[in-house]
Amino acid sequence: MADLINVIRDWLYNLMISWGASQDLAGFVLQVLGSILVVILCFVIVIALIWVERKLAGRIQDRFGPNRAGPFGIFQSFADIIKIFTKEYVTPTGADKSLFNIAPVLAMASVLAIWAVFPFAINVIGADVNVGVLYIVAIGSFGILAILMAGWSSNNRYALLGASRSVAMLISYEIPMVISLLIPVLLTKSMQLSAIIEAQRPWWFLIVAPTAALFFLISSMAEIGKAPFDLLEAESELVAGYHTEYSGMKFGMFYVAEFLHQYTVGALITIFFLGGWSGPMAASWPILGVVYFFTKTFLVYLVISWIRLSLPRIRIDEMLDLNWKFMIPVSFLNLVVVAVADRILMDLNLARWIYVGVMFALSMGVLLISLAIAGNSKPKVERVQFPTRPVAVSPQSDQSKS
Amino acid sequence: MIPLSWYLIFAAALFSIGLYGVLARKNIIAILMSIELMLTAININFIAFWRYSLEMQLAGQVFAVIVFAVSASEVAVGLALVISLYRRVKLVVADEVNLLKW
Amino acid sequence: MSLGMLIFLLMVVVTTVAAVAVVTSKKLVNAAMWLMVALFGAAVAFVLLQATYIAVIQILVYIGAIAVLIVYTIMLTRDPDEAQEPGINKQWPIAAVLSLVLFVGLAYFYYTLPQTDVLAPALEGELNAVSLLGQQLVSPNAYVLPFELASVLLLAALIGSIVVAWRK
Numbered sequence: 001m002a003d004l005i006n007v008i009r010d011w012l013y014n015l016m017i018s019w020g021a022s023q024d025l026a027g028f029v030l031q032v033l034g035s036i037l038v039v040i041l042c043f044v045i046v047i048a049l050i051w052v053e054r055k056l057a058g059r060i061q062d063r064f065g066p067n068r069a070g071p072f073g074i075f076q077s078f079a080d081i082i083k084i085f086t087k088e089y090v091t092p093t094g095a096d097k098s099l100f101n102i103a104p105v106l107a108m109a110s111v112l113a114i115w116a117v118f119p120f121a122i123n124v125i126g127a128d129v130n131v132g133v134l135y136i137v138a139i140g141s142f143g144i145l146a147i148l149m150a151g152w153s154s155n156n157r158y159a160l161l162g163a164s165r166s167v168a169m170l171i172s173y174e175i176p177m178v179i180s181l182l183i184p185v186l187l188t189k190s191m192q193l194s195a196i197i198e199a200q201r202p203w204w205f206l207i208v209a210p211t212a213a214l215f216f217l218i219s220s221m222a223e224i225g226k227a228p229f230d231l232l233e234a235e236s237e238l239v240a241g242y243h244t245e246y247s248g249m250k251f252g253m254f255y256v257a258e259f260l261h262q263y264t265v266g267a268l269i270t271i272f273f274l275g276g277w278s279g280p281m282a283a284s285w286p287i288l289g290v291v292y293f294f295t296k297t298f299l300v301y302l303v304i305s306w307i308r309l310s311l312p313r314i315r316i317d318e319m320l321d322l323n324w325k326f327m328i329p330v331s332f333l334n335l336v337v338v339a340v341a342d343r344i345l346m347d348l349n350l351a352r353w354i355y356v357g358v359m360f361a362l363s364m365g366v367l368l369i370s371l372a373i374a375g376n377s378k379p380k381v382e383r384v385q386f387p388t389r390p391v392a393v394s395p396q397s398d399q400s401k402s
Numbered sequence: 403m404i405p406l407s408w409y410l411i412f413a414a415a416l417f418s419i420g421l422y423g424v425l426a427r428k429n430i431i432a433i434l435m436s437i438e439l440m441l442t443a444i445n446i447n448f449i450a451f452w453r454y455s456l457e458m459q460l461a462g463q464v465f466a467v468i469v470f471a472v473s474a475s476e477v478a479v480g481l482a483l484v485i486s487l488y489r490r491v492k493l494v495v496a497d498e499v500n501l502l503k504w
Numbered sequence: 505m506s507l508g509m510l511i512f513l514l515m516v517v518v519t520t521v522a523a524v525a526v527v528t529s530k531k532l533v534n535a536a537m538w539l540m541v542a543l544f545g546a547a548v549a550f551v552l553l554q555a556t557y558i559a560v561i562q563i564l565v566y567i568g569a570i571a572v573l574i575v576y577t578i579m580l581t582r583d584p585d586e587a588q589e590p591g592i593n594k595q596w597p598i599a600a601v602l603s604l605v606l607f608v609g610l611a612y613f614y615y616t617l618p619q620t621d622v623l624a625p626a627l628e629g630e631l632n633a634v635s636l637l638g639q640q641l642v643s644p645n646a647y648v649l650p651f652e653l654a655s656v657l658l659l660a661a662l663i664g665s666i667v668v669a670w671r672k
Contacts, residue, residue: 141568
């Protein structure tokens with residue numbers, strides 16, 4: 001019962017061998033089945049996430065979320081799906097048809113392909129490549145291509161503008177994301193995701209390298225285009241950015257890809273900084289590992305939604321300034337400090353908790369020092385202070401004038 | 403299962419296609435893309451030789467990494483030149499850029 | 505016909521078709537997209553050769569950065585009347601003959617050379633190519649000098665391309 005996934009996998013494998021299939025073919029069919037299962041799981045998760053997001057957004061904004069389609073509105077996602085399926089596909093004239101149609105597929109594929117290397121439990125992993133971290137970064141850059149294709153092939157000035165702005169933002173924020181991702185790799189001395197989770201056994205990397213976790217969170221939120229970095233879909237400025245001209249299921253694919261990307265980023269933060277599937281008794285009961293993994297991912301997803309629903313949008317020049325002038329230097333500094341400290345402390349061979357404490361203090365020191373330095377810089381635009389006026393004047397003080 | 407010569411012939415095919423692109427295309431950016439094809443073929447050659455040699459000393463992979471760095475920098479500078487050329491002449495056809503021809 | 509050979513043949517067909525489409529496409533953006541397909545096929549070839557690190561770097565550098573750069577430049581330097589003129593030179597027959605001669609010569613040479621008729625040697629045990637590669641790139645007995653020169657080259661290219669494309 002505890003080892004359910006492996007039991008099913010071995011049973012299917014032996015079944016196919018007994019039917020006369022070669023080992024290669026049986027392994028291949030198992031891989032295909034596993035991929036299909038993960039894809040179906042992703043779509044089911046997105047359906048649930050859309051409901052959660054809308055309810056959460058409603059409650060944070062002091063209103064009810066959807067509450068008509070079923071009790072507590074849980075069938076709202078299904079209503080949305082039916083609506084999107086039945087809409088007409090409108091292709092603008094002059095649009096490059098092949099690129100126009102491939103772009104949403106590529107956007108979805110680039111997010112789904114990341115799920116291939118996630119370790120769900122102790123031996124349940126799609127493909128345990130020894131360059132797992134780099135694979136994730138590389139596949140993430142496919143999504144950038146999809147946005148560029150979408151903006152270009154729409155034959156629409158606003159879509160192209162939105163696509164160019166979003167590509168500029170995405171490739172800028174890839175740098176602090178990769179550098180912050182290098183820190184768990186440095187501490188694990190391997191790029192394999194299962195090795196990274198193994199190295200977090202005593203202490204999570206959230207505690208050993210908190211600055212890296214923070215910067216990874218911020219740059220990932222910029223990568224997925226959530227506020228305060230959501231000028232990818234700045235509705236009041238650019239109609240709808242790069243997916244202006246998309247309708248029907250093509251837009252649905254962009255929409256699903258966006259939610260799934262947010263959940264995938266939650267999964268990445270879980271793996272790299274929160275210990276992945278580890279938890280009490282997760283090593284001996286793999287099914288518990290899966291539960292812990294998805295629970296932690298969902299918690300990080302909620303944190304990202306919470307930040308998104310509370311902060312306003314920042315301008316593109318402020319955002320690029322933040323990246324190039326603050327996050328990249330501090331990430332580099334953090335990397336150097338963590339590398340040097342790790343090397344020195346490993347040579348000194350201290351007790352584990354002293355090591356963790358020193359690393360935590362160093363990371364927090366880097367963050368606080370850089371925040372202090374950045375806080376002293378003068379802003380570009382002088383903010384004008386207006387005298388405050390009362391909004392609602394009470395009738396008694398008004399009568400003195402009349 | 404796959405002999406080395408198949409990988410080398412595949413890389414030679416990519417290289418020849420890239421060579422045709424360099425010689426026969428008018429647009430400078432298309433020429434740059436064909437150069438990228440040639441460099442990729444070279445990388446495949448290096449890695450194939452690394453894999454099929456018995457000593458396994460990683461020189462092939464190191465060389466491939468250096469080729470990545472060189473090709474990335476060459477494309478960056480080449481495209482910067484193309485943009486600066488476009489601002490002056492409004493055209494990026496290789497035949498028309500002949501101001502220095504006597 | 506094992507699975508590895510099937511994937512190899514599929515990769516060869518896809519990459520070659522994509523490469524031919526790159527050099528014969530009339531529209532530049534289509535050529536750039538086909539270039540990405542061809543480079544992805546080359547990444548598959550690297551995976552088949554068990555150089556997974558090089559494959560992922562190929563995707564990251566070429567498709568993630570260089571292809572985006574090329575598409576941006578195509579967008580910025582668009583010729584308004586591009587559709588009228590074909591993208592091929594006057595001397596394309598000579599180019600075709602030349603590349604065909606090169607390919608036939610190389611293919612014949614590779615085919616008949618006895619050293620290239622070998623199969624892949626088995627990898628001994630755990631090959632940790634990534635950490636070995638890292639050690640080779642920074643150890644003074646190995647390739648630290650080309651590595652440092654490549655980083656200087658990248659820095660020079662970075663500064664140079666900004667200076668060249670600066671709008672006065």
